[in-house]
Amino acid sequence: MEKKETKHDALFKVIKGGPIQVSGNFVIRGVDKKILKTDKVVYLCRCGGSGRKPFCDGSHRRVGLKD
Secondary structure (H helix, E strand, O other), rough: OHHHHHHHEEEEEEEEOOEEEEEOOOEEEOOOOOEEEEEEEEEEEOOOOOEOEEOOOHHHHHHHHOO
């Protein structure tokens, strides 16, 4: 029996000087297709400095991300 994919709706918000906030009904998968996160809200790194990529660890403060 084939699994039916559920509908996913997500809202992406770029936080000035910070990460991308993703909220809603979504799934984040890694390159190996394994599920990384299924929370209702996550923060994704956009400065490139996070030690928890793709998730934010606050490194944007250290690297001085402005926009």
